[in-house]
Amino acid sequence: MISIIAAVSEDFGIGKNNDLLWHIPEDLKRFKKLTIGKTVIMGRRTWDSLPRRPLPGRNNVVLTDIQDEVIDNAVTAYSIEDALNKCGGSEEVFIIGGGSIYHQFMPLADRLYITHVHCKLPADVFFPEIDLKKWKIVRKEKSVSHSDDVIPYTYVVYKRKR
Ligand SMILES: NC(=O)c1ccc[n+]([C@@H]2O[C@H](COP(=O)([O-])OP(=O)(O)OC[C@H]3O[C@@H](n4cnc5c(N)ncnc54)[C@H](OP(=O)(O)O)[C@@H]3O)[C@@H](O)[C@H]2O)c1
Incomplete structure (x- = not known):
C-alpha cells in the first residue's frame, strides 16, 4: 500500500x-x-532539509536523478519504480515529500x-x-490544543475510491 x-x-x-x-x-x-x-520515500531536497537524518527507525529511501550519486545513510533510488523496488517488502510505504515527489x-x-x-x-x-x-x-479530526502557539488544523485521512 x-x-x-x-x-x-x-x-x-x-x-x-x-x-x-x-x-x-x-x-x-x-x-x-x-x-x-x-519505509519512507522522499526527494533529495526533502532529505537535505531534515534536521536529523536518516529518520531513525525507518528505511529511508531517497530519490535523486544524478545517476552516480550514492546518498550516505540512506537507500538511494534513481526513479519512482526503483524507489518502490527498494522498499524491502514494507506493507505500507510512506511518501513523505516534497512537492515534486507528491505530484x-x-x-x-x-x-x-x-x-x-x-x-x-x-x-x-x-x-x-x-x-x-x-x-x-475516511477519518477527520480537528486539533484540540487550546494553546495560542499551535496553529489550528484538521487531520484528514483519504482513501482512493475504487
Ligand atoms: N509540508 C509537508 O508535509 C512537507 C513534507 C516534505 C517536504 N516539504 C517541503 O517540500 C519542499 C521540498 O520539495 P521539492 O519539490 O523542492 O523537492 P523534493 O521533492 O523533496 O526533491 C526533489 C528532488 O528529488 C529528486 N527527484 C524528484 N523526482 C525524481 C525522480 N522521478 N527520479 C529521481 N529523482 C527524482 C531530484 O533530486 P536531484 O536534484 O538530486 O536529482 C529532485 O531535485 C521543502 O520546502 C520541504 O520543507 C513539506
Whole structure:
C-alpha cells in the first residue's frame, strides 16, 4: 500500500526555501507514530532539509536523478519504480515529500494522511489538488490544543475510491 503523508496550508502550500512553513509538535508526533518501522520515500531536497537524518527507525529511501550519486545513510533510488523496488517488502510505504515527489506519486497512492493547517502562508512548493471525485474521506479530526502557539488544523485521512 502506498500512502502519502503531508501537512498543507489552506492554499496547499507545503514549504518555502526548502523548509517547512510551521512547527506543529503534535503533528510531528503523529508523523513519527505512523511511519516508525516502515519505509519512507522522499526527494533529495526533502532529505537535505531534515534536521536529523536518516529518520531513525525507518528505511529511508531517497530519490535523486544524478545517476552516480550514492546518498550516505540512506537507500538511494534513481526513479519512482526503483524507489518502490527498494522498499524491502514494507506493507505500507510512506511518501513523505516534497512537492515534486507528491505530484509524481499522487496517481499511485492508495491513501493520503493530510494535516490541513488552517493558515495561508507564502510558499514556493505546493501539494497537488485532492480531487474528491477520486478520494473519499475516511477519518477527520480537528486539533484540540487550546494553546495560542499551535496553529489550528484538521487531520484528514483519504482513501482512493475504487
Ligand atoms: N509540508 C509537508 O508535509 C512537507 C513534507 C516534505 C517536504 N516539504 C517541503 O517540500 C519542499 C521540498 O520539495 P521539492 O519539490 O523542492 O523537492 P523534493 O521533492 O523533496 O526533491 C526533489 C528532488 O528529488 C529528486 N527527484 C524528484 N523526482 C525524481 C525522480 N522521478 N527520479 C529521481 N529523482 C527524482 C531530484 O533530486 P536531484 O536534484 O538530486 O536529482 C529532485 O531535485 C521543502 O520546502 C520541504 O520543507 C513539506
